[in-house]
Amino acid sequence: MPAPGKVILSLQQHTGGPSKPLVEVGQEVKLGQKIADGSSFISATLHASVAGKVVEIAPRPHPAGGDVTAIVIENDGSDEWAEGIGPKGDLESLTPEQIRGIVKEAGIVGLGGAAFPTHVKINPPPDKPIEYLVLNGCECEAYLTTDHRLMIERTEDIAFGAKALAKALGVKKVIIGVERNKPEAAVAFNEIAARDDLFQVESLEVKYPQGAEKQLIYSLLGREVPSRGLPADVGVVVQNVATAAAVADAIIKGWPLIKRVITVSGSGVREPKNVEVRLGTPVKDIIEFAGGYEGTPGKVLMGGPMTGMAVYSTEVPVMKGTSGIIIMPREEAKQYDPLPCIRCGRCVDACPAYLMPITIANFTEKGMLQEADQYGAMDCIECGCCTYVCPAKRFLLHWIQLAKHQLLALKRQTG
Ligand code: SF4
Numbered sequence: 274m275p276a277p278g279k280v281i282l283s284l285q286q287h288t289g290g291p292s293k294p295l296v297e298v299g300q301e302v303k304l305g306q307k308i309a310d311g312s313s314f315i316s317a318t319l320h321a322s323v324a325g326k327v328v329e330i331a332p333r334p335h336p337a338g339g340d341v342t343a344i345v346i347e348n349d350g351s352d353e354w355a356e357g358i359g360p361k362g363d364l365e366s367l368t369p370e371q372i373r374g375i376v377k378e379a380g381i382v383g384l385g386g387a388a389f390p391t392h393v394k395i396n397p398p399p400d401k402p403i404e405y406l407v408l409n410g411c412e413c414e415a416y417l418t419t420d421h422r423l424m425i426e427r428t429e430d431i432a433f434g435a436k437a438l439a440k441a442l443g444v445k446k447v448i449i450g451v452e453r454n455k456p457e458a459a460v461a462f463n464e465i466a467a468r469d470d471l472f473q474v475e476s477l478e479v480k481y482p483q484g485a486e487k488q489l490i491y492s493l494l495g496r497e498v499p500s501r502g503l504p505a506d507v508g509v510v511v512q513n514v515a516t517a518a519a520v521a522d523a524i525i526k527g528w529p530l531i532k533r534v535i536t537v538s539g540s541g542v543r544e545p546k547n548v549e550v551r552l553g554t555p556v557k558d559i560i561e562f563a564g565g566y567e568g569t570p571g572k573v574l575m576g577g578p579m580t581g582m583a584v585y586s587t588e589v590p591v592m593k594g595t596s597g598i599i600i601m602p603r604e605e606a607k608q609y610d611p612l613p614c615i616r617c618g619r620c621v622d623a624c625p626a627y628l629m630p631i632t633i634a635n636f637t638e639k640g641m642l643q644e645a646d647q648y649g650a651m652d653c654i655e656c657g658c659c660t661y662v663c664p665a666k667r668f669l670l671h672w673i674q675l676a677k678h679q680l681l682a683l684k685r686q687t688g
């Protein structure tokens with residue numbers, strides 16, 4: 274879609290510390306110019322997604338709730354690139370260190386939703402040797418089809434990006450996991466695997482939440498990431514296909530991460546579609562581009578229907594990790610009152626992390642945080658399966674998320 278008149282670039286659109294502004298109000302900036310730097314080891318740089326004038330650096334609505342400082346740029350419509358944007362050289366001649374540097378400078382984060390800084394993920398500690406790079410092409414949430422389209426339309430770029438990531442990690446095998454409902458994507462990757470034995474394509478059963486890192490590693494390799502552990506603990510790094518495409522853009526064209534593809538869908542929007550948008554585009558502009566609301570809107574979700582978050586204002590902008598915008602009409606967005614638990618155990622059966630969701634939720638509701646922690650609250654992958662299957666409509670995920678936030682806050686306080 275065309276770039277909007279104004280972009281709102283939040284300083285917190287990745288996992289880790291917020292970025293630190295490098296520009297001032299009134300300053301002219303060019304497309305792709307670095308406007309904020311990472312503030313800590315786990316953080317990310319941020320670039321202007323339009324050329325124009327910085328008109329505000331102030332708290333603005335954030336998709337996670339509340340206000341977070343953002344740099345607002347008024348678009349002058351010129352799309353004039355910043356100096357120094359250009360190809361970074363042959364992949365063969367780039368060293369792993371240089372690849373990590375390019376990825377860091379481009380502000381690339383995991384585009385599957387977690388938004389973890391990619392340069393950190395491809396720099397694991399020396400005591401955790403990596404054997405496999407897994408390329409996540411599952412896209413298992415309903416409605417979302419951006420990765421599917423990218424895998425068909427940008428197969429070569431994804432393979433290039435994966436090759437660069439593999440070189441940075443020093444791995445000899447890239448396993449591409451694609452669910453069986455995306456056969457054209459599997460065919461396209463198989464053609465690449467036929468001429469390059471770095472790649473191995475695996476067709477997977479269609480199953481939610483198979484796109485979650487730990488579940489995908491288990492499906493592909495039978496390796497179980499330990500409780501509170503990371504994929505690197507079992508010799509694996511997982512990257513989303515869209516992240517690999519962004520790495521290709523950063524090396525081949527020198528583009529920093531200034532745009533992404535998102536799905537706009539749901540029965541509450543007139544023309545569902547996939548659109549390439551500039552980061553910082555307000556949600557309301559994207560809904561308008563997709564023909565506007567169909568019926569009376571009840572809920573607007575950022576992300577998929579299972580893991581997405583309802584936004585309280587359509588002024589919130591698209592972030593690096595925004596994979597979709599789902600619009601539900603009022604009749605679909607009905608909120609039920611929770612009933613008492615009937616001890617059916619369905620939430621336990623449904624949990625892919627083998628947790629006892631009702632127990633953790635009950636402990637959290639009673640303020641028994643340490644007990645919630647002992648029962649594995651931090652291992653919850655927030656897939657929403659427990660809440661989805663609960664016949665009593667209990668807010669299980671809501672309570673578990675609260676436990677996780679409170680436990681993390683406690684950890685920060687106590688160091
Ligand atoms: S959201 Fe529920 S089902 Fe999913 S991992 Fe967490 S506790 Fe388990």
Ligand code: SF4
Nearest residue numbers: 614615617618620663
């Ligand atoms: S699914 Fe709902 S009703 Fe059944 S045990 Fe879990 S919380 Fe209770």
